[in-house]
Amino acid sequence: MENLWSRVTDSLKERVGQQNFDIWIKPISLVSLNEESVELEVPNRFFQGVDQRTLRFPHQETFSRLTEQSCTLHFRIKNEKGGRMEHRRGGQ
Numbered sequence: 029m030e031n032l033w034s035r036v037t038d039s040l041k042e043r044v045g046q047q048n049f050d051i052w053i054k055p056i057s058l059v060s061l062n063e064e065s066v067e068l069e070v071p072n073r074f075f076q077g078v079d080q081r082t083l084r085f086p087h088q089e090t091f092s093r094l095t096e097q098s099c100t101l102h103f104r105i106k107n108e109k110g111g112r113m114e115h116r117r118g119g120q
Contacts, residue, residue, distance in 0.1 A: 032094060033058040039090050052078065057106075065100040066091050073105055 036058075041049040055075065059067040068087065088101050 029058065029061050032061065032091075035094055036087070036090050039094070040086055043086055043090075059104060063097065065102060067102040067104055069104045069106050071106050
């Protein structure tokens with residue numbers, strides 16, 4: 029799982045540049061991964077909202093490309109119960 033996350037973050041760093049990576053991707057943690065879904069942990073609600081609007085597709089596309097299958101992304105807010113949002117990849 030950590031090897032895949034490392035490959036995802038390396039790919040995203042190339043895609044978005046070092047500064048955006050350090051601000052918006054580096055603080056994200058991979059919590060769980062299975063054949064159908066990926067759960068990522070973000071630091072706070074603001075970060076979760078920004079990630080949902082602007083970085084959802086790059087994360088999802090990169091996971092799908094590296095695992096060669098469609099996945100559902102879940103974003104969880106660190107240290108908050110019930111702080112989970114979901115996005116499904118359609119059409120594949």
